[in-house]
Amino acid sequence: MSHIHAMSDDQVTAELRKMTAFIRQEALEKxxxxxxxxDEEFSIEKSKLVRSETARIDSEYTKKNTQAGMSxxxxxxxxxxxxRLRILSAKQELLDGLFEEAGKGLEKGQGKSEAVLKGLILEGLYALNEGKVVLRCRKKDDGVVKKAAEAAKKEYKEKMKGKEVEVVVDDKERLAEGSSGGITITNGTGKIDINNTFDERLKLLETDALPSVRATLFGENKNRKFRD
Structure with a gap:
């Protein structure tokens, strides 16, 4: 029979302690x-979160900065x-005032100028080039218009090598007494009408002379098309 040495209780306790210490050490290392x-994963995630939040803040700042710039x-x-609109409005008021004053001046003076009326009548005679024309004017201008018409007829005959023209002042249809004066010229059939009233001529002047007026008053290029 072989001799089997049995472990004492102290030896068993010592072995258990060694095993327990070994297991504990492994557990601690694990x-x-x-x-x-x-810690490493936390640090990586924290860095990701910091980078993401920094990028978000940068993007938000850029967006707000862009919005502020646009605003x-x-x-x-x-x-x-x-x-600009206030300046344009002030300029237009000045121009309107100038042409309004010009219109008032017509009412006071040029409605009775025989020389001016003669020129307007001649313009119509040359344009129509007919044997008879009819003039319409304000009733109060009858006298000066008839004198101007006689002078215009004479000059027309001279310039047109003896061609006669009959000029009639209409005593039924008149220009409004509240107008600035001048005349309208109609051919014998009444189908062609030339408006040479002072009101109409002032409108044409306002359009044609406006670039020059603006250049004089405001220093603008008179060759530029008026778009205001």
Missing amino acids: AREIHLKA QQITSSTLANKS
Whole structure:
């Protein structure tokens, strides 16, 4: 029979302690590894979150900065447009005032100028080039218009190598007494009408002379098309 040495209780206890210590050490190392791994992953995730949040803040700042710039541009443009409109309005008021004063001047003076009326009648005679024309004027201008018509007939005959023209002042249809005066010239059939009233001529002057007036008053290029 072989002799089997039995372990004493102290030996068994010592062995258990060694095994327990070994298991505990392995557990501690495993826990340390897990802790280090967790710290590493936390650091990586934290860096990702920081980068993501930084990028979001940068993007938000850029967006707000762009919006602020656009808002500033819109405000500046709005103010510039308002200023431009005020300037244009003031210019137009001045121009309207000038032509209004010119119209008042016509009412006071040129309605009775025989030389001016003669020129307007001649213009109609040359344009129509007919044997008879009819003039219409204000009733109060009858006398000066008839004198101007006689002078125009004479000059027309001279310039047209003896061609006669009959000029009749209409005593039924008149220009309004409230108008600035002048005349309308109609051919014998009444189908062709030339408006040479002072009101109409002032309108034409306002259109034709406006670029020069603007250049004189405001220093603008008179060759530029008027678009205001």
